[in-house]
Amino acid sequence: MHVRDDIKTIKFIHSVAFSSVTIMSISRVIQGISTCKARYYLPLVFVVVTTTTYGNDEIIDLPIESLLGLKVSGASKFQQAVANAPSSVIIATQQDIKVFGWRTLGDALASMRGVQISNDLNYSYLGARGFARPSDYNTRFLLLIDGIKANDSLYDQAAVGLDSPIDMELVERIEYIPGSASAVYGSNAFFGVINIITKTADSFNGRPYAAVSIGSAGERKATAVLSKRDDEGRQFLISTTTYRRNGNDIYFSEFDSPGTNNGIANRLDSEKSGNVLIKGNAGPVSILISHVERRKGIPTASYEQTFNDGRSHTDDDQTNAAISYEKESDDSTLLGRLVWGQHRYNGLYTYDSYINLDGSQSSWFGGEINYLVNRWKDHKLLMGAEIQRDYKRIQRNSDIVGGDATTNLSTNNPDTRVAAFIQDEIKLSKQFLVNVGSRFDYHSQTSSAFSPRLAVIYQPTSDTTLKVINGRAFRSPNAYEMFYQVDAPGGQLGNTSLQPERVRSHEFVWEQLLSSSSRFTTSAFHNQTTNLIALTDDGLGRPMFKNLNQVDTQGIEFEYENTWMNRANLKFSQSWQRAKDNSTGVRAVNSPMSLSKLNLQVPVARTPFIAGLEMRYVGERKGLAGNVSSYLLTNLTLYASQILKDCDLSLSIYNLLDKQYGDPGAFEHRQNMLIQQGRTFRMKLSRSF
């Protein structure tokens, strides 16, 4: 037995310690499936990697040292175990990020089956499976960074634009788990969970790394990474990013009059941001600190602001810190974690005779413990508990007239959240797996919630997986919805009696391996959302959040993926969906009936370049005042790895065909459609030193 411990120690250093954070997040994602039991013949997700080209006979003649140094294409353990997850997990790799020139988390998510991104030229909003409410701050999605929650505690916002905590240069992989996952993750895991796996010193081979890019509209960005690792598996990484874009002139027909600059907002679509990431691990302990800050100019004159006033902007910054301890033994894994976080927002809104300052600050700390047990035959038990104290949830609003300030709002509403969950994966037979779990959440400011989930996974053959998933999820009202009250003209009322909104989801998934390099996935879903928290009015015309609507979404999705021997990869998905507001009987706003995505990467013959072509079709959507037409967006990137020694180059053209398209505006916009960027360019150069 002691021998076994020896090798466990060796392996801990070599594998677990390197990726302790990842492993646990994986453990959670795959809901307690031991990664070591994955079947090697199930490469469900195809990762295209940069490898040297070898024929059959050449490889055998390679010295063994060279062989061990080769990168291999194939599936990692996580990807293999995807078959057992109670969802149809979607993954984007760092290779995809490079080849398709994705600049934000939103860009990556937009390429995924059933996901849509809309942008109001201030924030990016995420929608899934036909549900995408304008201006909801992505509160119905849970964002994790290496398994650590990154939604703030006031808006519960999952930031997916440049306000997102992690710069894309530092992303190793993005896992998107569609469907309700409150049974493990609690509030916010309403329609989906996004887990960002960040890079480690290993990803940079322990070498310094720098990337610079320039683009249209005065875009420039620089990232620098320093990393270090030692033979004992200790790793450390620090990175910093700075980004700036001047912005183009944007024309809004709604403001086309001589008094409002003929509808042209002069270079107000500006953006600047910065990121810092620090992470390290030594043995079972790992730390992660991330910080982001962003300023975004507002070109849309939202909230009836004065049009074309360059002062109007929002500032957001967020810091997350976590220290984790993970201990793995023969038949169990224990993860303990302490977290702290802070998010601040300050908006400056301009009016003819005054300035409005709107702001918030939220700070929280907490801890969680997860325990995965493999002790019993045919059972994989995952249990956990969390506590979070939101010790500051401050919101304020004031008007500045001349030098005088009038306070409209100043409130602080601390909150405590406590939760416990348990889940068991039961192997009924060789083919049948049952995943059953539930979670109880207590929030001091609102009602408690109970979220069960039952998934049956059937694998009649090693190539076919069928899943039936039934679950219930909830989202607690956030502090903004409950306590933001500016009782003045153009203001809004709070509602402290808001209840959590709930969703019942039913899903059927069929995953089929067609060959060792192609795969087909289809999913049919039905989500019934009740008690939906929506902005309405109090009867006197003042906006107020109420538990009002019942929205039914149902649809069907297909995805096909194929990888060719020359590293070419095609991924195509199609979703048809229908979202209907049951209380009014009308189609939901910002919900397209059809979404199609195509991502194709092909090596360009006789050059070091890989071409990444991305096409996204979003069907016609209903806006608040009329329909917003469908669009097909095309992006093209040429990416070359090692164009010079240790240098990578990428050239991107976004919106290649210069398609004029837009996203629906929300209640705060006069525009029914917010026009998005036309054709833009970017060039990026990166180097390891």
Next chain:
Amino acid sequence: MWHRFVKKWIVLSCMVFSAGWCGHACAQVVDEWKAKAALIYNLILFTEWQVAPTENLGICVLKESALTKELSKFQGRVMRNAALRIIKVSESSGFSQCSVLLMDTDSLKSISNIRKNLEGLSVLTIMDEEDIWHEGVMISISVFRDRIVFDIDLKSAQASRISISSKLLRLARGVIS
């Protein structure tokens, strides 16, 4: 709307087709199974049996897989005067013709049975895609961060009168001795 939709996807299908065409025309890339097969070839090359295999060097597999498919491409190659042969065996019999036994995680279910049947034989046992050490497995291969790594249980090998070269011991990620 449907008309436009169909038109659009006809264009896309053409693109897919052209990508497929390039796929056949372009060169091959090392995939996981090719690289693993080549590694196994090397492992055998640097292993010595007390009683050297004559005529045939049997690489026994318990079932067909992508890896065994790649391995079978080395069938017939001569290594130290013995020709490599891929032999399909069951968990309970046929082990006497094996110099090497390739296992995977599925074999773990019957590992005790396999171990019993290997008793007294000099067979190099190789486990694919397993990160946890199991008694009786001499070399385990896995992929870590897109690269192939292997671990050696020297004690097990010695007990079966198999010696593994110092080169392999040096290149292994972990060694039990």
